[in-house]
Amino acid sequence: xxxIQLKDIVVRYHRKQNVLKGLQLDIQKGELxxxxxxxxxxxxxxxxxxxGFIEPQEGEFHVNGKDLTKVPVHKRNFGLxxxxxxxxxxxxxxxxxxxxxxxRKMAKEEIQxxxxxxxxxxxxxxxxKRFPKQLSGGQRQRVALARALVIEPELxxxxxxxxxxxxxxxxHMRVEIKRIQKKLGITTIFVTHDxxxxxxxxxxxxxxxxxVIEQYDTPEKIYTYPKTEFVARFIxxxxxxxxxxxxxxxxxxxxxxxxITDMDIEQTTCKGTIRPDDILIKEDAEGGNVVTGTIQVxxxxxxxxxxxxxxDLGVLxxxxxxxxxxxxxxxxxxxxxxxxxxxx
Amino acid sequence: MLKNKxxxxxxCLVFAFLFLPLLLMAVTAFGEASTIxxxxxxxxxxxxxxxxxxxxxxxxxxxxxxxxxxxTLLGLIIGIPAxxxxxxxxxxxxxxxxxxxLSPTIVPGIVVGYAIYQFxxxxxxxxxxxxxxxxxxxxxxxxxIRIVSSSLEQFDFSIEEVAWTLGCNKWKTFFKIxxxxxxxxxxxxxxxxxxxxxxxxxxSMFLSGPGVSTLPTALMNHIEYNxxxxxxxxxxxxxxxxxxxxxxxxKTLGIAAFTK
Numbered sequence: 132x133x134x135i136q137l138k139d140i141v142v143r144y145h146r147k148q149n150v151l152k153g154l155q156l157d158i159q160k161g162e163l164x165x166x167x168x169x170x171x172x173x174x175x176x177x178x179x180x181x182x183g184f185i186e187p188q189e190g191e192f193h194v195n196g197k198d199l200t201k202v203p204v205h206k207r208n209f210g211l212x213x214x215x216x217x218x219x220x221x222x223x224x225x226x227x228x229x230x231x232x233x234x235r236k237m238a239k240e241e242i243q244x245x246x247x248x249x250x251x252x253x254x255x256x257x258x259x260k261r262f263p264k265q266l267s268g269g270q271r272q273r274v275a276l277a278r279a280l281v282i283e284p285e286l287x288x289x290x291x292x293x294x295x296x297x298x299x300x301x302x303h304m305r306v307e308i309k310r311i312q313k314k315l316g317i318t319t320i321f322v323t324h325d326x327x328x329x330x331x332x333x334x335x336x337x338x339x340x341x342x343v344i345e346q347y348d349t350p351e352k353i354y355t356y357p358k359t360e361f362v363a364r365f366i367x368x369x370x371x372x373x374x375x376x377x378x379x380x381x382x383x384x385x386x387x388x389x390x391i392t393d394m395d396i397e398q399t400t401c402k403g404t405i406r407p408d409d410i411l412i413k414e415d416a417e418g419g420n421v422v423t424g425t426i427q428v429x430x431x432x433x434x435x436x437x438x439x440x441x442x443d444l445g446v447l448x449x450x451x452x453x454x455x456x457x458x459x460x461x462x463x464x465x466x467x468x469x470x471x472x473x474x475x
Numbered sequence: 476m477l478k479n480k481x482x483x484x485x486x487c488l489v490f491a492f493l494f495l496p497l498l499l500m501a502v503t504a505f506g507e508a509s510t511i512x513x514x515x516x517x518x519x520x521x522x523x524x525x526x527x528x529x530x531x532x533x534x535x536x537x538x539x540x541x542x543x544x545x546x547t548l549l550g551l552i553i554g555i556p557a558x559x560x561x562x563x564x565x566x567x568x569x570x571x572x573x574x575x576x577l578s579p580t581i582v583p584g585i586v587v588g589y590a591i592y593q594f595x596x597x598x599x600x601x602x603x604x605x606x607x608x609x610x611x612x613x614x615x616x617x618x619x620i621r622i623v624s625s626s627l628e629q630f631d632f633s634i635e636e637v638a639w640t641l642g643c644n645k646w647k648t649f650f651k652i653x654x655x656x657x658x659x660x661x662x663x664x665x666x667x668x669x670x671x672x673x674x675x676x677x678x679s680m681f682l683s684g685p686g687v688s689t690l691p692t693a694l695m696n697h698i699e700y701n702x703x704x705x706x707x708x709x710x711x712x713x714x715x716x717x718x719x720x721x722x723x724x725x726k727t728l729g730i731a732a733f734t735k
Contacts, residue, residue: 182636182640183639183640184636184639203639203644204636204639204640205639205640205641205642205643205644205645206642207640208642209640210640211636211637211640213633213636213637215631215633217631217633217634217636217637218634219634219638219652219656220634220656221655221656230638230641230643231641231642234641234642234643234647235642275637278637278641279637279640279641282641282642288640
């Protein structure tokens, strides 16, 4: 049985539509799982259900076999880090971190020992007497993390913890979080809308949309084989073509062109999708899986140029490295490699 | 900085208009004549002595202080949780409730006083001190709610939620985390409530009875029959006390605490 189980969780706010619609999620002990999705998809609500701030109208939440659905927040023993860090402004770094331990009526020496060791892990030694106001963003973040970890939580909940940091620090903290999490072996939920962040840090990713999990897989699987159109769009697939199945691995697009694909699925109608980076520009229309069109818009992306090409199958977006630059209005032959077409 | 002579003169005139009467009154407190006159003749401190010797004034001062303290404390005890609830939760009719709590500042004091007189003193026959306390409590409550509310608006409630996750129950969190972070608002609310209750006339006028009066009403009664500088002396003392309080506030919290 999974360490953490969310069973058919339903949450609705006053008469409005359901925010979570029967959400299911199983998490193994020691895993770092990301909840990824656009704003309003219910990822933060899911986290708040786990933390105990929201009691779901339906469903159950189990940790280690215990039903925690109705257990109040302060009895759950979970660590939580918010986007705003939410440090106690009137307490020093040391007192912030010791707050949870003091409530547990621990001996003073033991508290000191634990605080010192977690400050070492989080690289905060020397800042004990500072107040949150006197810390940089990265330091505050680490204090928030230390404060959540020192109580040895069963579950660590991170709500977009990196969003307030600048790009460079974010990369650094991402590695730090992963390192500390692995070192302490704490089961962790990481809520984010940033796919790169989430792919780099997670053991598994749950992509959410409108209150349900669309796909729950390893980051690699999700990146290469999105299961639904929503997931594909969210992680950067931009070209979608309606496919009719002719025979296994052979699909007719819009009754106009035939495509051979490595992938094959049961349904007779589906969508074929491909990343802009995976489409090849050919000199001529020779070979299979080729479609011809004219360039409508060209955008400079830095590493490459992006072309929006109008074809019989609709507009296709292509990213091409900058060696040969094509002009607007030019005719392009695009090849969609069979191993890059994903069926959803 | 932009310099404008006309504007400078105008502001000086406004200040003079505000402060000259106070200054004149302060000066008259030291005159020897038995009525308030200006310019004064001679110099004496006997009117100050008179204040402390007067039983009526000392009783009134005591009553006013006790009343202001109790009303302020009551106001804070009710006002802080009310402000917290208004800031923390979304509920039906929140805007209406906010407006309702602030209404005593909009309704003229004399109306509040009359209403309490009608319903509490005449109908319920509540004793004088209790009805005075109720009246003053109503006068100061909006200040507590408003000032503490604006303090809470800047409070990040996720701080409170984090405290819960660390094992702190809701009550403990309120006292250990929320209150320490709104102390400046609470002190400001305390001062403003105290001063407002202490200075209040319209409500006290209706609710004070024979032999029981607050300092402002005692002063008014005194002026009706005697026009001597004792009143000036009292005013000087009150001004000094207010200045002292404001000085302490400025040193500890900053005047900004009031304008938040």
